[in-house]
Amino acid sequence: MSAAAITLWKQRAWRWLELGGWHALCLPVAISCLFPLLWMVSSSLKTQQSVFTDFRLIPLPLHLENYMRAWTQGRFGLYFLNSLFYTFVVVIGVVSLAAMAAYAFSRFTFRGSGWLYKLMLSTMLIPIPGAFVALYILLTRLGLVDQGGGEWLPRLGYLLPQINAGVPFGIFLLKPFFDKVPKELEESAKVDGCGAAGVFWYIMLPLARPALGVVALLTSLSAWNEFLLAYLVFSRHELMPLQRGLLAFHGTHLTEYPLLMAGMVISIVPIVLVYVVMQRYIVQGITAGAVKG
């Protein structure tokens, strides 16, 4: 073998070794990420007896009726629809309020704009871990905690603080987008008779559509997964979102694992679907802050 052939062979061997090394690192981690999820799905397809004794990953025959029972008897259908409703309202609320506020901060200079902007964004970084105690006192006083009265007030008590909590991050993502829109576009729209509202509606919003989408996506993830506020506000099952409902089910039916697992699968299906389809935008939004520095 010539020297050149040996170096080539060596290079190739190194390449393979490197490749194998990285896969040897990544593959076990990937399996450990997926296994608990697979095990959850698998357990959701067993019976109340076999779930404790059958350790197969694919437990034939599959007991798909667990899902029907979880949906109706386990009340996960109810929780699911509640979660869908809450997520929808929070997303609409955050996107519209954050877009309007970001537009104000981006296109106008007004008294207090500087420190107000900083103050709102500072809530993203400054931790106020006890704030939920004060929030609870406030919501109780406003009659927005579920204490057996009407059902719309507690729903409102769950929605409004969440919308408020999401707005700063929305402003943070949207303002740079609005900043980039050229002044000339705005000017020519004004010449055509557009007011500030017209500029916002016909120019800013359509141009910021990708950023609005990112805000909507991230907000929907956090609204779907929200727990603490639901824990504080709701006591009636009819009002609970999925996360709160899962815990309630776990508390009362401690060992009914197949139904609990079916409920959990029901609760993650929408979010996993959204994630798989929209992955790029989600990651883009999450890393926006860190990489910009």
Added chain:
Amino acid sequence: MSAPNRPQPLTPYLFLLPALLLFVVFSIYPFFLLTATSFLSWDGVFPKNPFENVQTFLQHAVGFQNYREIFAGDPVFWTSFVQAGTITLLALTLQNALALLLAIAVNRKLPGVGLYRTIFFLPPILSEIVVGLMWFWIYDGHFGILNEAIRWIGRTTGLAQLAGWRLAWLANPKTALLAVAIIHMWKGFGWGFVMFLAGLQTIPEELYEAARVDGASAWARFWHITRPLLVPVMVVVSILTVLGTMQIFALIIATTGGGPGYHTEVPITRIYQSMLGSSRFGYACAQGIVFGLTLLTVSLIQMRFQRRATS
């Protein structure tokens, strides 16, 4: 045609109004309410609403007594700091090191890279409740798959002592905190991974090419190119890891509820307990403020480190 109308001075406020209204009611006001309540002794109901007037406020006021009690007579609260701190230290080291290593591994043109990226970020998008309940079942002392796996390994390798390793992981005082920490890290590493990967992708490939031409080893390239350029991302990741982990709550509620005994209590579970468990709203607020100031101090120290590292 009308002259281009100058923006009314009121216009920006109108656009800001809805967001500002919520902000004042649900962020600013609770902040002051929190501070004021921390000086009260109040069970949330009786005898009166302390915020009705100055007199009712003063009737409930106890000065700094809540704060004194935190520092002098509440060892469990401080234990909860140490326990959350333990999970945080594990997350800062193990979790973030794994995240960085995986980001470096995936930041190249290899077959399967896209799939890895998708899978690693799957746990972070799940809720803490789902993750907690899922692992609660895996860790189960009698029927959990973890103990079953240990039994199987023991049987196939003939290591009889492995039988002693079959534990009720979340109910055993010796293992509970570590078991919770593992769940937390399992859920969290993908998030750091995504951050690091985004940071790596901002480093221009030419830098590495030039270093390679100069004969720099892989380690030298990492140490002299990757590491310094990644410092800002590392600081952001570590600050958010500290804040996120110290304030862990839902995961604890879904797994141990703070038990066995107090072995997995964390600050937020203690604050929650003071509030709705023992109905001591004033004390809960004082705990929240002490904990919040602690976190703020830690973040500020971390930011100072960043300034030193980047300057």
